[in-house]
Amino acid sequence: MRIGIDKDTCIGAGQCAMVAPGVFTQDDDGYSTLRPGREDGAGSALVREAARACPVGAITAGDAEDAGAV
Template sequence: MKAHVDKDTCIGCGLCPGIAPDVFEMDDDGKAVVTVDEVPDGSEDAAKEAEDSCPTNAISTEE
């Protein structure tokens, strides 16, 4: 699974690294970034939860 953050849409709320810290972190610009090329085994559900919880729909995941 791959994850992506649309930095133009991201408001920097910090929710995604709180839900999936193995996948997301906050960058120096205050926006979320994906820290891995592939979502690690066992973190797929957290990545999907972060996608579903994002208030601006800035996160997308794909198999």
């Protein structure tokens, strides 16, 4: 899976980290980031739900071969 985080759009709401804490966290400034080693979603079924939970749509998730999803 490919996961994209638009840093210019992210407002630091933290919904992604609450929905999929094994994949997402927040940096020192409070913005969404991927946990080290989890850049591919680590097989978590919650990644797409975390993307839907983002109030500003800063997260995209798609199949690795689907370059248009990120």
